[in-house]
Amino acid sequence: MAPVVGIVEDNKKIRDLIQRYLDMQDELSCPVAVDSVEEMLEYLEDHPAPDVILMDIQLPGMSGIKGIGLIKEKYEDVDIIMLTVYHDSHKIFNALRAGASGYLLKHTSLPEIKESILKLVDGGAPMSPQIARKVINHFQENAPKKNTDSDLTPREHDIVNGLVDGLSYKMIADRYDISIDTVRAHIRNIYKKLHVNSKAEVIAKSLKGEI
């Protein structure tokens, strides 16, 4: 079933352009394009909800960001992509926090918009690269400067990798061409250093990024 797309955008020229383009695609249909959140909510009263809604932020009446919340509240399965000129962090984060699943800048080309919608339906999250950069920077600024340093020696790391790959002692011994007793010895030391006492805990720690 081809995904159904809705548009909320107050610039009629842009709105019509996008709608015509998307509706023309085999993989999509775009039966509804309105110029405010209020109109979209009205439309949703007596029509099936689209799979994806493209939404501007600057709109007559209610802002797009507020609209996200209202729409997701009643139609939680609708995915919303912001399509806007704003690239300041506050707007981006507020939109994402409100429940937007993607954030594209308005200079995004029509084929890219189409790709983004398909990506979203497929479980991805479309973001313009500049937006992604800001999101990532946000992580790095709020980075807790914790010490991930666990003092494991290179060889011990090898052993841990073996464990993470689900190998037995014997298989690890074979992989690194050492005896199984050596593997045991390393494991003992690893357990001491990490304060654990089972393979399971080592694997968990490793995959959680604590090693």
Added chain:
Amino acid sequence: MAPVVGIVEDNKKIRDLIQRYLDMQDELSCPVAVDSVEEMLEYLEDHPAPDVILMDIQLPGMSGIKGIGLIKEKYEDVDIIMLTVYHDSHKIFNALRAGASGYLLKHTSLPEIKESILKLVDGGAPMSPQIARKVINHFQENAPKKNTDSDLTPREHDIVNGLVDGLSYKMIADRYDISIDTVRAHIRNIYKKLHVNSKAEVIAKSLKGEI
């Protein structure tokens, strides 16, 4: 000036493939591809730093995530893109916090990798759509816990959680107030469904988000 790319990847086949492809492009050069962070650091001692480094996470010796920190510490202008099979939140966030500027999954095609590098140099941040989705979900406190399609029953999920927490059969039995033989029975069924045959593999799958 064409951006210079470096690669840290322990799988020789993949490494060579990517290097050859990138180096063949007019817009890029890729003079260095090594299989560990340690080797890359050595290389950087007496060569000009690349503009971008593609880096795996699971590596012999030091992990790629730790490598990010070390490399960015001495060569802060280098941008690092993670290129890995891991898509569990812990690894993603740890990598981004450590200073990675992009995060791609390994099934990314060569032309997409190239595009990602060019995007990055241009101020963007390449991310696989799946990754972007996880990052966005992180912003949405009310994260709807979509059931990742796995045939595991609720009880089996409980058991898996116990394993992930590093518990022994006996401890799991105590936690859920059932007999150790029942735990065994569940584990047997879990192993069958996931096609594995050790706690280690279950934990790994779970933490990698494959359950």
Added chain:
DNA sequence: TTAACAATCACATATTCATGCGAAGGAGGT
């Protein structure tokens, strides 16, 4: 030059795991 530590190996033993077999009550669907 010691001292510390990484990496290698050995032997022993108690515990835990993996896996086979079998079984029985209950929930839910046809």
Added chain:
DNA sequence: ACCTCCTTCGCATGAATATGTGATTGTTAA
């Protein structure tokens, strides 16, 4: 009513793991 699946439990056995107590060979830093 019948069948399927979830959940629960038991017994048994070989394999793997956890842990202790050693020891030898290098490398490195005080």
